[in-house]
Amino acid sequence: xxxxxxxxxxxxxxxxxxxxxxxxxxxxxxxxxxxxxxxxxxxxxxxxxxxxxxxxxxxxxxxxxxxxxxxxxxxxxxxxxxxxxxxxxxxxxxxxxxxxxxxxxxxxxxxxxxxxxxxxxxxxxxxxxxxxxxxxxxxxxxxxxxxxxxxxxxxxxxxxxxxxxxxxxxxxxxxxxxxxxxxxxxxxxxxxxxxxxxxxxxxxxxxxxxxxxxxxxxxxxxxxxxxxxxxxxxxxxxxxxxxxxxxxxxxxxxxxxxxxxxxxxxxxxxxxxxx
Numbered sequence: 390x391x392x393x394x395x396x397x398x399x400x401x402x403x404x405x406x407x408x409x410x411x412x413x414x415x416x417x418x419x420x421x422x423x424x425x426x427x428x429x430x431x432x433x434x435x436x437x438x439x440x441x442x443x444x445x446x447x448x449x450x451x452x453x454x455x456x457x458x459x460x461x462x463x464x465x466x467x468x469x470x471x472x473x474x475x476x477x478x479x480x481x482x483x484x485x486x487x488x489x490x491x492x493x494x495x496x497x498x499x500x501x502x503x504x505x506x507x508x509x510x511x512x513x514x515x516x517x518x519x520x521x522x523x524x525x526x527x528x529x530x531x532x533x534x535x536x537x538x539x540x541x542x543x544x545x546x547x548x549x550x551x552x553x554x555x556x557x558x559x560x561x562x563x564x565x566x567x568x569x570x571x572x573x574x575x576x577x578x579x580x581x582x583x584x585x586x587x588x589x590x591x592x593x594x595x596x597x598x599x600x601x602x603x604x605x606x607x608x609x610x611x612x613x614x615x616x617x618x619x620x621x622x623x624x625x626x627x628x629x630x631x632x633x634x635x636x637x638x639x640x641x642x643x644x645x646x647x648x649x650x651x652x653x654x655x656x657x658x659x660x661x662x663x664x
Contacts, residue, residue, distance in 0.1 A: 397522060402439035409438045416521040434599060436522065443529035445522060445599060456596050458530025460505050461537035461544065468502075469509045469547070477510075478641045479503060482622045482648035483573045485510050489660045491572035491619065496558035496609060500596065501527050503577060503624070504551060513550045515571060517558045520600055524555040558609055562616045572660060574617040576632065577624040578606035607633040614651060619660070621651040 398421035401409035406423065413420035418436060437446045437455070444455035459465060475485050483493055490511040495504045498516040500523070508514045518524040531553060538545035554561060579600055610633040613621045623632045627647050631637065637649035 397434055397436050397445075399436040399438065401437070405438050405440075412438065412443070412525060416525050418521070418525075436525070442533050443526055445526065445596070453594055456500070456526070456599075458500050458526045460501070460530055460534035460548070461541075465502065465505055468506055469544075475510055477506070478643055478648055479506060479624075480510050482624075482641055482650055483507060483512065483575060484620065484656050484660075485512055489656050491656065491660055493573045493575050494571035494617075495575045495577075496562075496613065497575075497577050497579070497606070498527060498553075499523065499577065499579075499600075501530065501551075503575070505547070507575075508547045508550045511550075512573075515552050515554060517554045517556055517561050519555070519557045521555075522599060524553070527553055528555075559605075559612060562612050565616060570616055570618050572618045572620075572656070574613040574621045575624070576606070576609060576613060576621065578609070578632070580626050580629055610635060610651075614653070617653060619656045620653055623649040623651070625649060 397418060399409055399413045399418040400421045401423055403423055410420055412418070421435070433448055435446055435448060437444050442457060444457040446455045447453050474480070475487070484491060485507070490513070492513045492515065493504075493507055494515040494517060495501075495507075496517045498504055498518040501516060504514045504516045516527065518527055531548065531551060534544065535548045538548050579597070610621065610623065623637070625632065625647055627643065627645055631649060635651070638652045639650055641648040641650070
């Protein structure tokens with residue numbers, strides 16, 4: 390999968406050659422130049438940079454919609470304003486309460502939707518992503534949201550609580566010092582989709598094709614249990630088996646997903662006094 394990611398052509402609109410080349414150099418992408426000036430065939434999936442930001446796009450006559458990280462508008466904004474606050478299952482799973490705002494390490498960040506939701510509710514997020522393309526999409530989305538936050542103090546506060554780390558999660562955990570351990574580790578590994586492809590959001594089909602399944606996710610849970618201060622939370626499809634075949638302490642069940650919680654020690658009386 391990493392070979393496919395690193396072979397993606399990074400294309401750009403006119404006047405975006407300089408930032409596109411810098412991005413390609415930073416993440417090791419193949420820079421193809423301006424799309425209109427290309428004479429050769431491009432890959433089925435390409436990276437595209439223009440005034441709207443960085444996106445992954447599918448080429449061809451029946452191409453699906455672009456994949457882009459957007460924290461400032463659309464569904465992310467709607468969830469932030471109207472998503473149910475701390476009554477959401479994800480908030481309960483990580484232990485968010487009025488006076489308990491943990492530091493959460495999201496080790497399988499994807500497009501960052503859950504990380505942004507937790508930061509919106511007051512948690513501090515360390516977003517760890519190993520896939521170069523996904524890390525670049527996250528970096529671009531965070532940068533655009535921080536620009537948009539100039540007139541939105543609430544959004545600015547949220548963005549200040551999100552820190553992106555482009556690393557392999559296992560290596561990042563192994564290198565943590567005892568004074569750097571996160572309060573909560575959150576895992577949402579990619580799981581093969583059971584539904585027919587026509588039922589899946591079209592842009593997410595592109596994302597699944599790009600990233601693939603997290604085949605080594607089982608290896609991450611034992612290490613996470615050693616490194617989290619208070620708990621590990623695993624988000625799974627409702628039909629999926631336990632990660633690493635380890636039974637959680639308890640679970641929060643939803644219609645399509647569940648949160649498996651592995652409590653290590655109580656946050657009450659520890660984090661409350663730190664907020």
